[in-house]
Amino acid sequence: MNLKRCLALGGTLVAAVVLLASCGASSASKGPTEITLWDFLSGGDGVRWTQILDKFNSDQTALHVTHTTLTWGDPFYTKVHTAVVAGETPDVMTYHLSHFPAGIIAGDLRPFTQDELNKAGLPLSDFNPILVKQSLAISQAYGIANDVYGVPLDTHTSVLYYNKDLLKKAGLLGPDGTPQGITGVANFTAALEKIKRSTDAQFAMVMSTANDPATVWRMWYTLFSQQGGTLASGGKVTLDQVPTLGTTALQTMVDWTTKGLIPANFQYPAAVALFLSGKAAFMFNGNWEVPTVVDAKANGKLTFDYGVAAFPQLFDNQDTWADSHNLAIPANTKHKISKKQFNNVMTLINYIEKHADIWAGGGHLPAYLPVLNGPALASMVPNNEYTPQAAKDVTLEPVSPVFGVGDPAYDAVGNFLTPALTGQLTVQDAISKFQAQLQSLGS
Amino acid sequence: MTQVPEQTKADRRPSRAGRRFSWRTVVVLIAPFTVVYLAFLVYPTVRVLMLSFTNSDIAGRGSFVGIANYAHLLKDALFWASLWHTVYFILLCVVPNTAVGLIFALMIVRLGRLRSPVMAMLFLPYILPVSVVTQIWLWVLDTNYGIFNYLTGTKLNWFQDPHWAMPAVAFVTIWWTVGFNILLFVAGLQSIPQEYYEAAALDGASGGLQAFRYITWPLVWPVTSLVLVLQLIAQWQIFNQVYLLTNGGPYNSTIVTIQYMYIQAFQLHHGGYATTISMALFVLILVSSLAQIRLLRFRGNP
């Protein structure tokens, strides 16, 4: 009998909970209008992001934004499409510029007309022209020309973190406290060798390589672009420079791994942890790890002085891989966003853009020019050490659904470029297979 | 599964068979489960077949394309690769898992007071969610700071090495699920009457090996075949561990069939083609488990 009562109780409980939960989701309370936002921002990014949204919620009472975080890359964009199909989308979401082509083709993105942007006080002329140009080119090739499929929030790029103590020991620290003698690929490699010889660093430079095609891609694409290479033009994948410039880029990376200067097989968290524990002189990583080192320094976990520099010029120019976070509206297939809610979302986006200096605390370069060129950024440490250079030399991902976050080119990198680093494929083999896979994807 | 519960004698008792009942009662009692069964098991199974002849997207919108999906499937190298990886995983997993389970069970039944805690320790992994299991092993088998590589002095990158990734996934699976097999084997071993062993000892059957061969092995065979069949059906459907440990890498060398179906359906939005993959796997599972049941039955009745 005891169990019977238990079961009855359990049944009622479950029914009540299910009912409550489903009501809670649908019933609009009388307070502010709710805006739901999905993002893929965690770690240091997540902290700043939450800070902006909390500030938005406390600065005014008409709107309230609730955000939820999904893992960056595959789960995020897979779930966005699921949500679009199921009609369960958020009102607004973060979205990579590099994923726009794939997103437009999948029908996941609701375009913004320039008229809508002007009305919201966010004319395209207020944004980093490099990003605007790319965004319009993508629309031209895959969507509605002159519309954009997201409002740019930032540029994020790869930078070089350095340990001043180790560099000083190796004689590579200039009088101004920045690395010296690392321009040009021969010098850079020599510098890494010097660090390995003259310090107790476990690796001269760490970067994430294991199970992380993204970072390998960023390094390879940077070295490829610095020689003037391009992978797509006019919405078409062009691979004729891959066997030449691409081979040089990969060979450079393989030289570093075979000499033990950088790890061939290292997990992302391990790379960060190793740099933080003072066992690597350089770390190649995105600017989004800036808050990690800033915080570690602030709470005394860092036993050395650090700095952050734009990635050096190793070949003909200083082009460096970059991408851009945008704010986009999902194209819900069951219920279109209402005019009113659209305006609410634009109010939110406007607010976020104007408070992008908080976002810059995550190491990012704001896309909104009034903030990028404003006083807050000029005095922000360590951002001001790399922002001016990095802002000039960004090389965005090729305009094609093949390239970009969560897109098939990452598989090709993981399938063929990573194995070259670990010695499982020769550089020639790796490049020709890499090219073949891109070819079949791009056709 | 192998043992369809026998119809009990009670069924044939006249009083029960003859008693009056109202169809309303019967319907109310059986309808809820039957509806759920029809809606969420039978209907999707039928739909898999129907959808496999369409070019549906993931919302189910699409049109009839005949056997185009099947024609494409035959030429799809990645599908065949995924099928081979699944079979490879089954080879690495099913028999070793059963053997390890039996060996551990044989060791456990010899224990006295320690039996319960030892059993608990070996069974513990089985009650963990798969994502906990994979996160633990990603860390334990980490190339650089994993405790395993430190203790053994190896530098292998288990989940990133094309030769080791699938064996590592199989090993993690065995670690996770062997407790289940041990449990079944311990139950089976306990049901063997002790007298058999004593009689064998009197007959001069020397040593444990002979007793194992002539008593334990044949008597525990029904459990062994059950364990084998259950595992085969489960391991054909491998997805979670691969998705969470290697995500199909390195270089697609561990991509498995259900994962390929998932990628086609939810990442590439090819719902129709994904069900074609399902259909192929469904037929393979059905045929192989029926074949296995026949084979094991035959061997099990000496």
Place this chain on the structure above:
Amino acid sequence: MRRRRFSASSAVVTAITVAIAVVWVFPVYWALNTSLSVDTQTVKIPPVWVPSPPILDSFKYVIANTAIIRWYFNSVVTSLAIDVLVLFLTMMCAYALSQIAFRGRRALFVFFLAGFMIPGATNVVPLFMFLNRLNMVDTYLGVILPQLVYPIAVVVYKQFFDQMPQELGDAARMDGASDFRILFTIFLPLNLGITWALAIVLFLFAWNNFFWPFIIIASTPMMTIPVGITQVQSWYGIAYPRIMASAVLAALPTAILYLIFQRRVTQGVAITAGIK
């Protein structure tokens, strides 16, 4: 029970068995150890065997920065619902199959048995489409409904009900009791043991299920624990102690359930596997 002879060889076997068991659970200890460490400690060689001092920072971080509390709630709601509903549905169905001699019951039973041959994973695409048409993607019902199909529980209950003495139901029927009354006031109390075992195991399976919730849930706040914890494992600035802390938190409820109800869990697992 086997008679134990105290000999050197059996002592060796005992020692080996215990050693294997200790090695077997070591990864679980290691996860616990890491979750209580500082992240710079996790890249130390030689490794730190016991965290000194153990710190809860990673747990605090995971609780504060992920939706893990919400995921717990979701898991509790969906697992409990599945558990209770499956028990009711299968119990009722098994009672009818066992105790009422209606036409076609044998065919129906075989029809349910055939369900064992259908591999669940190959059905997810049409299931997703079906639930999408019902507007149940990303909802509790979407998680729950497909997990209610448990023909094995029908078989188990039917086996147990078949063994009930005939007189039991007859006597009650004489007194005018309905079949529902007989089921819930006579059969159920007499089969409490098996019901508990089933309840605990079904709860465990529902709690641990990864694949289906992973498919049907799109948004973070609706995720169950096993799916949710894979979401904190982002590339951006996450460290081993936090990953392990989330794993430990996710494992805690089922581990505790197991430690308390060890006998019931093993009984339930054995029964649903097809042997008693």
